[in-house]
Every structure is written in structure tokens, then in C-alpha cells.
Amino acid sequence: MTDGELIDRYLRAGDGGAFGELVKRHQDLVYSLCYRMVGGADEAEDLTQEIFIRLIDKVGLWRGEAKFTTWLYRLAVNHCRDHLRRRRPEVVDADEFLVDSGPGPEGQAEAGDLRNRVEAALMALPLDWRSVVWLRDIEGFSYQEIAEILEVELGTVKSRLARARAALASALEGAEAEGGVREQIGPLDHQRG
């Protein structure tokens, strides 16, 4: 069944199972979106729950003009943004975002070390840059889809991507040159645009 058909079954026939199926279909991507935006598993889980529970009421608002996924991710992005705005700004240790936590960079093996650095470099990007890199380079959305999800102009997507990728390349290069990632990562600023 398409997303549209599942939604139809839920809205017209009150089929809760259809809604549950919709959740199962999209929960992974919504969760990873939340994780990439807020940087913590617990928070991401809470936000994912909130988003899908709100969807119960809001799903009737989807008119079919955009792809359901684009519309849903826009909902998720906005929900996460609101959450981050309300949260007190804090300095977060870059270690929180390392995929495999373990001994410091000096003691780590090559392959795992590289992935950790990349993860940390990505999560250290300002939110707006991180979002476009994640949506484009990891999830493969088109520029147009990214523009719709983030509710910005196409030109903005282009310029943000250019800057984000350049920053990422610098961070990765610097990290390799100095053999560690901590020097390159500043305080994570979730409030910064």
C-alpha cells in the first residue's frame, strides 16, 4: 500500500493498524533525522515519539501536493527546531557524538578512528549546515526536496551545501593532520543558524 492509501484507511475507516504501519515505515528515517539534529539517542527517541503522536492529529492536513515523506520530514525538522530553541544552550562534549566511544584518538585503531572523526566532524557543524549535508550526502534527497523539507530557497540549499562541504573537508583534513579530532571541534552550538 502507498502512504496515501494507508492514510486513507486510517482517516476514513479509523484503521489504527494502518497508521501503525505508516509509523513503522518511516520511524527509522524520522529517528535518524532527530538524532542528526539534536545529537543524543534519548532525546531523539522522545522527539520521534512526539512527532508520530502529533501526526495522529495532523495527518489529515497532508493534501498530497508534496510527497508524504517530504511533508513528514518537514514536520519533524520543525519539531526538532522548536525543541532546540526551547532547550537551554549548553556546551556539549564532542565525545557524545562519537560512534564508538573508547580510548582517545591517540589509542584508537585506524578504521574506527576515521569513522569517529567523520561522525564528530559532521555533528560539530552548525545545525543548518549539518542538515543539508545529511539530507544530501547521506540520505540522497534532491536539492528541490531539501528546499521543501527545510522550507528555504533552492539557492540557499546550494550555498549552504557548498559551505558545509568545504567546512567538513577542512575539519577532516585538519583532524588527520593533527591525529586527533578534539582540537578541531568547538562547542556545539545548537542555537546558531
Added chain:
Amino acid sequence: MQCEDIKDLLSAYIDNELSKDEVRLVEAHLFTCAGCAAELDRLRAAITRVAGLARPEMSEAAAARLAAAVNASLAAGQVSHRREETKSRWRWLAGPAFLSAAAAVGAVAVAVVVWQGAAPNADLRMERAPTMQAVPPSGVVEKNLSGAPRHGGAPGESLGNNKSVAAPVFTREQIDELAQASGAPSDGREKTAGTFGKDATADKAGAQIDAAASAAASNRPAALISAVQGRFQGRLVWVVVVELSDGGQRIAAAVAVDDGRVLYRTR
């Protein structure tokens, strides 16, 4: 074209988002400029590395919690429809609305006791409870039911609930009284996630409350503000209010007594 201008276009060039003219310009420049060609390689390398990152995944437990929460909300929505029809005095209590209202009362901790049908649960000892009447929130209102951002609330400000029935709201003192009447601990008891349940009191109620508060806080450090037993969706539940130590956020949750499942949490 200058290198600076070319470098600005490289990202879009990688994604085939340039016009034909722009592509020609870029490629002509790259043919003769080692610096820009190197920059292109740097960008491509960074993209390749980022593309290789694993997607953060929900644990199975987290996925199960999500499904439970969604199902509870779906069921609650259906229940509240039925209650609308019977015009029960307590219709606003049926479903997620009551805990949203609890969240809306911010600094005043609210634990709302819910019961279905005619007779309240005998364990609740509601006979000793003070008369329920609408009490204006005395502190900051976290958000109204539509999820608008936090704003400072003046005394007497309504909950923003557009239901016509005045929502019963408990003051802090009333909640403590209720909690004590039902055997639950009163506030001020700080617990970390690791000790939840471990230094519970010997009696069964204490252990159950620990489990309920822990489930509601999802293993984050929290202080238990209040806990009251009641009925929600036909099940015996603890209605707990916890305040997270890391963010100061208050969570109200209905947690099933028998298996500690979080049936509903504040939005």
C-alpha cells in the same frame, strides 16, 4: 573566471546542479588549474566519507516503546470520542488531553486522577481528597494544548483549553495530600537512573512507584514530584510527575502498574 568563483560552484558541479554554460566554465578552468582540481577532490573525499556513515538506528526497545505510545494515543483518541457522546462530566480527562493539561500547568505539579465509569477506584481514597475546583496556575505556563512556546503566565490565566468543562487542577499541597493518602512518596526525593528501584522501600507500592517514575523518565536522572494511583484506559496506573535533573523539564506520565509500561506521556 577566478578561482574563488569556481570554488563556489564546485559543490553544485558535483551534484549536476549547474547550467550547461556553468559546467563548461568550470571544466575549462579545472583543466588548467591544479588548485581548483585539488579542491574538487577534497570535496568529493569529504562527501564519500560522510556518505559512509551509518544511519543512527532505534533500538528494538525504543521501537517497541514508540509503537506502544502510538497505540495508546490512538486508543485514547477513540475513547475520548465515545465520551463526548455520553457527555460525561469527566470527558476531558479521557485520553491525552488530561496530561497535556498537566503539562500546561508548568510550575504547579499536577497529577490528575482519572477513572472510568461510575465508581472511582476504592484504593484512591478520594473521599479524603479536597474538593476539586479549577485553580489558576500560579507559575509559568509551559505551553498550551496546541504546543505554542513557553510564556510567562499570570495568575488566573486559563489553561488555553477550549473545552467548556472547567478542568480540575490540583495544587501542590493537594497532590502531596493525595500522594500520602495513596501511600506514594511526596516530592523532594531525588533519584538517579541507576538507583531507581534499588533503594526502594520495602513495601510494594514504593517499588512500583520507582519503576513508574523510572519508566516515565526513560532512565534519565529525575526527581519524583508526585505519584498517584488511578485508572487510565481501564488499567490500574500510577500517574507520576517527574522533573528531569538535566533539563528541569517536567514529565507527567501514566504508567501501568503491573508491567511498568508508559501508557501516556506529556507531549
